[in-house]
Amino acid sequence: xxxxxxxxxxxxxxxxxxxxxxxxxxxxxxxxxxxxxxxxxxxxxxxxxxxxxxxxxxxxxxxxxxxxxxxxxxxxxxxxxxxxxxxxxxxxxxxxxxxxxxxxxxxxxxxxxxxxxxxxxxxxxxxxxxxxxxxxxxxxxxxxxxxxxxxxxxxxxxxxxxxxxxxxxxxxxxxxxxxxxxxxxxxxxxxxxxxxxxxxxxxxxxxxxxxxxxxxxxxxxxxxxxxxxxxxxxxxxxxxxxxxxxxxxxxxxxxxxxxxxxxxxxxxxxxxxxxxxxxxxxxxxxxxxxxxxxxxxxxxxxxxxxxxxxxxxxxxxxxxxxxxxxxxxxxxxxxxxxxxxxxxxxxxxxxxxxxxxxxxxxxxxxxxxxxxxxxxxxxxxxxxxxxxxxxxxxxxxxxxxxxx
Numbered sequence: 001x002x003x004x005x006x007x008x009x010x011x012x013x014x015x016x017x018x019x020x021x022x023x024x025x026x027x028x029x030x031x032x033x034x035x036x037x038x039x040x041x042x043x044x045x046x047x048x049x050x051x052x053x054x055x056x057x058x059x060x061x062x063x064x065x066x067x068x069x070x071x072x073x074x075x076x077x078x079x080x081x082x083x084x085x086x087x088x089x090x091x092x093x094x095x096x097x098x099x100x101x102x103x104x105x106x107x108x109x110x111x112x113x114x115x116x117x118x119x120x121x122x123x124x125x126x127x128x129x130x131x132x133x134x135x136x137x138x139x140x141x142x143x144x145x146x147x148x149x150x151x152x153x154x155x156x157x158x159x160x161x162x163x164x165x166x167x168x169x170x171x172x173x174x175x176x177x178x179x180x181x182x183x184x185x186x187x188x189x190x191x192x193x194x195x196x197x198x199x200x201x202x203x204x205x206x207x208x209x210x211x212x213x214x215x216x217x218x219x220x221x222x223x224x225x226x227x228x229x230x231x232x233x234x235x236x237x238x239x240x241x242x243x244x245x246x247x248x249x250x251x252x253x254x255x256x257x258x259x260x261x262x263x264x265x266x267x268x269x270x271x272x273x274x275x276x277x278x279x280x281x282x283x284x285x286x287x288x289x290x291x292x293x294x295x296x297x298x299x300x301x302x303x304x305x306x307x308x309x310x311x312x313x314x315x316x317x318x319x320x321x322x323x324x325x326x327x328x329x330x331x332x333x334x335x336x337x338x339x340x341x342x343x344x345x346x347x348x349x350x351x352x353x354x355x356x357x358x359x360x361x362x363x364x365x366x367x368x369x370x371x372x373x374x375x376x377x378x379x380x381x382x383x384x385x386x387x388x389x390x391x392x393x394x395x396x397x398x399x400x401x402x403x404x
Contacts, residue, residue: 001399002092003031005099006123010035010042010053012261015191015314017045018295019100022190023137024048026392031399036089036096036123038116046294054089056082056119079115086119090126095133095402097395100166100190102334104141104153104174117152124156133402134159138190138391140166140334143173154179162398164391167337187391188384191295191314195321195385211252211306213363214290214319215243217270218311219262220331220351228269235353237266241273242356243309247363248278248286255305257290257298259312264292307366309359311351313338320381325373327362329354342380344373 009020024033025047033051040057058078090096127134136157144150157163157179164185165171174180223234231237244254254274256267267289275283293301295318302308302315303322310316311329316338319326328335328348339348347366349358366373 001031001094004034004093004096006036007099007101009037011039014259018191023099086122087126090123096127098136100138103139117149121156124159128159136160136163140170188387190388192384193388195381214255214305214308216310216315217266228265231269232273237269240270243359244274245277255288258292323378325366342376
């Protein structure tokens, strides 16, 4: 059976790529899997190099020169090609699956814009006729602003014969938009299927090794479009640089990481600002830049940390899978929901007005009850891992029904 997985794959977001890998590796060997992405020129998804990829994003070669009418005609032609490709692609599938991710988040990395929304509706229509099936599995999101894009997205989601959600807040949001039923199932993020069934062992203490703190950053929209020089002046970057200096002053090592290529400018800004304050020699000894490691690599690295401070949702998820205590500095409902599910709502700070003093206070709190926080993280990861694996088993059942 030919199964298409739709999402923001290959866009430089490690969470999106981990989602693709969770679905695709589960289905591999039993179905012919095709990745569908809204990226115009997607990067290769690590671990899925052999899978065919269909790009549904804008044409990067559409020229922007010429008069207003000519540019409008070119954009219109490009949009028509995208919609035609979406319809043709869906008709070549047996099943189309909206595969997890933030399908309708305020800052989703897939399907953004009017043509993207119309492409989704085109895919949904073509994939739900002619004996084909359209499923939305473990999707997440937030209330969308009223308008044409929201109406188009809702019409597409109504065509799904099966819908499940990453969390209760996501289902509630789509129910309020009249795109889902109140009894549609809630599961969890399928990436959590990687959570181990047993409790990971904490890192063994090494004589003379200072504690290691992983500090995750995120390129929030409200930080503005500037490069790292402009970002250095923002309160968010200043606060994180203060955290680095304070932790190093307390004898810790700090490693900076992101979860999307867009985060790298913020990471550079924090590293540069902290480096100025620490001095070149101290920064070289105590500050590392991890960049944006893939999800599996992030889990491996975070497992060796004493505590994680994370802004990206999938960096929080990676900390849970690694069994490492985590403090969240975020502005996303999904992050707060996951932390609340673990009984750790008190370890969440609002990224918009965070201060180094607040982060320090929570890190001291975690240090005082490290065993308790680690137990909450690992128990939640184990429980949600079972839910994620059950969701993938349910997808198997739906696909088996298609074959019969």
